[in-house]
Amino acid sequence: MKPSRFQYVRPASIPEAVVALQRSNSKVLAGGQSLTPLLSMRLAAPEVLVDINGLTELAGIEVRGSELWIGAIARHQEVLTHPLVGAHVPLLQQALTHVAHPVIRNRGTSVGSIAHADPAGELTAVAALLGARIHVASAQGVRDIPAKEFFVGPLESSLLHGEFVTGVSFPIFESSWGSSCVEIARRHGDYALAGVCALVHVDGGLITSATIAIFSVAGTPVVIDVIDVCDESEKLDQKVQSLIEPDTDIHATAEYRRQLVKTLVVQALTEARSNAESRRS
Amino acid sequence: MNPEELFLVELTVNGNPLSARVPARRLLSDFLRHDLRLTGTHVGCEHGVCGACTVLLDGKPVRGCLIFAVSVSGSEVTTVEGLVNNDGSLGVVQRAFHESHGLQCGFCTPGFITTIHAFLKENPHPTEEEAREAIAGNLCRCTGYQNIIKSVLRAADLIDSGVRDDH
């Protein structure tokens, strides 16, 4: 269980990084918490690893206009404890408490988790639900990819060869918005069998917007607008079930995942609503 | 095949500057064990799940098996060997494991000791529930965990009562 050989490059700047990434069969190394196991099990064998941990300009977490920017090497644990995140995009922190264990979070990056596009990853669901913008750089220049165009399939994003993610921006949500992330995993810290993130807007005690993102039930996170059905549990479940495609695997059957989703959707919406109420007061 | 390119990796391990030239694919856990001959750090699953390889990187617990040594050259690393007192006596978490029968075969123990050491710095007075949560990322196939939780609480008590710990 050792990685096969690769060439190692550690760029000191973004221009150096994009030059290195032009080499064929190259891959970015961020926190390595997903990539290293793949290399050790030889499920991946890139020829060139471009280690972005030296790009200190990508370590930050900042408010930029009406968005919160998270740099590519900000660690999960920094995002989880950063006051700007708690104030402006609480859903990130609600989701991160479910991501692995603290020891993994000390090294893994939130942006790497999104770049990895794991359909079981909590942060892919967060990015999809909130409509995050993925900032990308390559030797050709920079571009932004909206989250809904970024996730293409399981572990597959719309990044082109030679591109890497420099950061992700999340819209800032004022206190009339509430959010939640709930999931069922075999053990706390494991990937979820199924999970749901919810985002609601509450105005004068009434819900005026309600969307959810379900993860671990399809190749990409499934975002659903549920404002039309959120008061009628049967219609809500019908709508949700018609849009998910859970698989059976050694951890759970597809049928069991559907059962979990039914319960988790209601729980997520209830928690998001009370989150909005507590953020306001 | 061409000879593999070697990189100079320099770490401060348990306070000592140590270095070796290794291929980029050398995992930090293997760098410590094979290149520096510090075999206290154990390797179980080698994919991040069991926690046996946990070491402190600049004071924070990380999985040694999920980091390439070359990527952290210049950092400080503390292993289970580094948590003994300067006079060679057991550090406080090690002593608590000894007293509370927190180990049987001992394979998982180095990872627990480093994880708990860092945890108690952040939370010196954990509840039993918090102690349980703190070790949730480490696997032990022998003890059934109850005595490990006792060891966490015992270590907290020992620290409170002013027992010597040099780290």
Ligand SMILES: Cc1cc2nc3c(=O)[nH]c(=O)nc-3n(C[C@H](O)[C@H](O)[C@H](O)COP(=O)(O)OP(=O)(O)OC[C@H]3O[C@@H](n4cnc5c(N)ncnc54)[C@H](O)[C@@H]3O)c2cc1C
């Ligand atoms: C025991 C264990 C349990 C875990 N449990 C969970 C969990 O419950 N939920 C969860 O979401 N995650 C979980 N993870 C994964 C963890 O969150 C990872 O940290 C994360 O998925 C990847 O981030 P990373 O920085 O470690 O990326 P890496 O491992 O370095 O990279 C992962 C992939 O993304 C690519 N990549 C990374 N950054 C960029 C970038 N900036 N631009 C382009 N490509 C990039 C890499 O090339 C690679 O293909 C777990 C990991 C372990 C070991």
Ligand code: FES
């Ligand atoms: S050997 Fe590193 S976590 Fe198991």
Ligand code: FES
């Ligand atoms: S004491 Fe044997 S694995 Fe924990």
